[in-house]
Amino acid sequence: MRIRRRTDGIEPSRFHWRDLVSESTAGLLQRPARAALTALGTVLGVGSFVAVLGLTATAASQIDARFSDLSATEVTVQDISGEHTEFEDLAFPGDADQRVERLNGVAHGGVLWTVQLGEGQEVRSAPVAGAGAASQIQVVAASSGALLAAGPSVREGRVYDRWHDTTRQRVAVIGVGMAARLGITTLETQPALFIGDEAFSVIGILDDTERKADLLLSVIVPRSTAQEIWGPPKDGAEMLVSTRVGAAQQVAGEVPVAVRPDHPEYLRAVPPPDPRTLRSGVSGDLGQLFLVLAAVCLFIGSVGIANTTLVAVMERTGEIGLRRALGARGRHVLAQFLTESGVLGALGGLIGTSLGVTVVVGVAMAREWTPVIQPTTVVAAPVIGLVTGLLAGLYPAWRASRIQPVEALRR
């Protein structure tokens, strides 16, 4: 505008931004009820936008939390030495437990496998064959570390420890259901059970295990005891490692080298699935539909603002003419009406954001979840409202700026 020739003696009209804001808000407050109703569309649009994003984030984080509790702290290591050599019976060395437990982030870890019993060998609660026999009971050889990694909760007695393991004690730990099948009700009588011809003292009865629930349906004996009696595993062994939260991925990378520094390729560590990929999958599916709905709400809201602003422009033609007579330029009128619709949109956006956050917190409270909302969502939402208002106000404000004062004042 500076390029244009200024006629001497004419000071240009001005419209300070502070006046712009106060004139616009005064214009809105002329009809507060209508302004509120107009903003409602934006309130709903922005509100659902925030609620959808917040609820999706909240739900995803709940899945993450449950995930971390259980499998995210579990690493299994498979013995795949058979793929590389035929001369290796058991890829896990005798001190595998100690090697693994030295790793940072590991809680417990140990080797376990299912024992293949020979012909005629079965688990019994009495030394006489056929008496008190329970068919199809599997025997699991587990090192003391593996038993601890399974997270047992002991009903009676105790679990065996490294001493039992290394000194090849004939001890067994069984689940409570298995005890009932074998007729063992208490440890006070120091019961024994027989596997084939070998006698084992039952030193512990388990209520439950956190992992490897099939252990509860097995007779668990120390690893070295089993290896001495029945030899190395025929179906391959695996290692169960429990880690601290967040350490599983790293531990999985370290275990093969720690256990078999000479042949790490004999071992394959299976980490839990990465929670991050899981989360993006969840938010991708459900969220998009609701985001489309929120966008539709916003569009309806903006049409509402456009419509009301247009009506207001028609109604206030006299005022526009007056302002032009008092020195306002077309662009001043444009700025005023644009600011009015922008303020309306921004207010709607703010209220909508608050409502959306309230909904997310409310739902989270009802479900006893932790509410999660991305900070960017909360910042972006009022801006979306503002932009909606400005876009909606463009046409009406342009119309207002084109009104000729002569026509306007004739009314």
Add this chain to the structure above:
Amino acid sequence: MTGTTATAVDRPADEATAPPVIEMRGAGLTYPGPPAVAALKPCELTVRKGEFVTIVGPSGSGKSTFLNIAGLLDSPTEGQYLLDGIDTGSLSDADRSALRGRRIGFVFQAFHLLPHRTAVENVTLSMVYGGAHRKDRIAAARDALVRVGLGHRLEAIPTTLSGGERQRVAIARALAARPSLLLCDEPTGNLDTATAATVMELLEDLHRDGMTVLIITHDPAVARRGARTLAIRDGVLTEGRAA
């Protein structure tokens, strides 16, 4: 501003030598047809600073066209119109808006007050686009309202004011920006006779203080109060009262 104020001190001793405020040099307006309508035939008119002029004519005579041209709301299609010596024909829309806001105070028949704003706020509106400070504007608005005799109703909403009071607020609004010219379009048209008389007294009062006043009316009684009266009929402006 070119030193135009509404104080008695500035009033020129001899009106014939005072600087012209309005100068029409063959200014006329024809609406392009078809058929072309000459709303205002080319006219010559000079109104000097401090004059009190009334223009009378029936409706449809071209009064409004004359007012629109004088008030820079419309441009003549022929001839020249000079306001305070500035040729308005070559001005951009922005300059015309600025000139209108700073040099002309409008008083309308329909008052044109903002219904939800107080008297003071309505008066300050005339200075919003002038760039003055908010505090100065409010002070000037209060002064103007006191000047028109509404010192006791500064914070009143227009809907609670009588017709005469509303027109006084409108006059205060026109005065507050300290214009060169008070342009009144049927200022008493919506008022009863008694109230109209008080409004006219106020305008005469302002004229005595040195304000240049131009009143356009269809009411001969109002026109008679002017120190100088012009008549307009069928788009022709003539000096003296038309019979």
